[in-house]
Amino acid sequence: MSEPTIAARNPIGVELEAGKQYFFCTCGNSKNQPFCDGSHSGSDFAPKAFTADKDGKAFLCQCKHTGNAPFCDGTHSRLPA
16 A cells, blocks of 8 residues: 655644544545545545544544544654654
């Protein structure tokens, strides 16, 4: 699989609604970060569907290298510049 584009080197805080399904961008090319807008079309990437467990703010990954997608796990701080 190709390497994803790093959309940003910091997480983004978003408000999620419990029970709602979201589609997390895994390619890094979406103009609607951190969510998918279809920019992966024609690549070997696909969005990651997830359903929010609870209402409230969550910090989602924008570096696209987290081990806990879609949530930030701090991996961005260890990526080479």
